[in-house]
Amino acid sequence: MRDYYTITELTREFGISTRTLRFYEDEGLIHPLRRGRTRLFRPSDRVLVRQIMRGKRLGFSISEIRQIIQMYKEPPGEVGQLKMMLARIEEKRGDLRQKRRDLEETLAELDHAEESCLERLVELGVTT
């Protein structure tokens, strides 16, 4: 496990630009270390970027991703806070379950569309 990654290493790994990574830092999603002015990304930062990319692929906004990331952090020390966090976790889980339903339905419809295409090919006498 590497100590630090440079910004360009991460841009290559995740297929994003330096601008994007700096933007995520501005948004408070990541907090890489500094040596002088240059950023040093720790493995933990890299994990965060991975989580950000996952969130993006799922269509979450930056602020939603921020919320989700905060849930992975050390749980807070106060009871009220903890209960709030549990509620928000449950909420996000609801979002994800909805997405899963959407996903399964869309997949099913794609299957159906594919079948129609295959049937049509058979009608046309194409040997698949």
Place this chain on the structure above:
Amino acid sequence: MRDYYTITELTREFGISTRTLRFYEDEGLIHPLRRGRTRLFRPSDRVLVRQIMRGKRLGFSISEIRQIIQMYKEPPGEVGQLKMMLARIEEKRGDLRQKRRDLEETLAELDHAEESCLERLVELGVTT
């Protein structure tokens, strides 16, 4: 099954604005009938809107949703077109499978975060 829905009925049902529905029409995602200038949404339009909302929740862009919607339509008559459509279906399926992996991982992490919170509550002596 109703013959037609008004635009406001659909806005209420899907929690979107009239502007949004007109926008989708401008984008060529739906094609409601007209009586004079007022739009008449058929059940099939309603189904389309439902598919659009699903796509949106999954983070697909309008043009991706347009592509997906086109796959549900009557398959084209020409062999080349059919094969292209099959390829695009397979591609979208790939996207969806990636989303599903992302989703399961995020759900797992939320489970983990929840457990941490619950443990912390127990430490604090809170009877859940």
Place this chain on the structure above:
DNA sequence: CAAATAATTGACTTTTACGTAAACGCCGTG
């Protein structure tokens, strides 16, 4: 029939998530 209600179009604005460009710092190499 007048007033309220609902719908339309068109123009302009906003928000999100970056892209792009300018101008500069630091560092190793030929």
Place this chain on the structure above:
DNA sequence: CACGGCGTTTACGTAAAAGTCAATTATTTG
């Protein structure tokens, strides 16, 4: 040492996906 390559900041620009507002036109209803 100057040059290329990588990195930085600051500032402005932009595309997508609507939201907002104004002016206008039906439609319904008391």
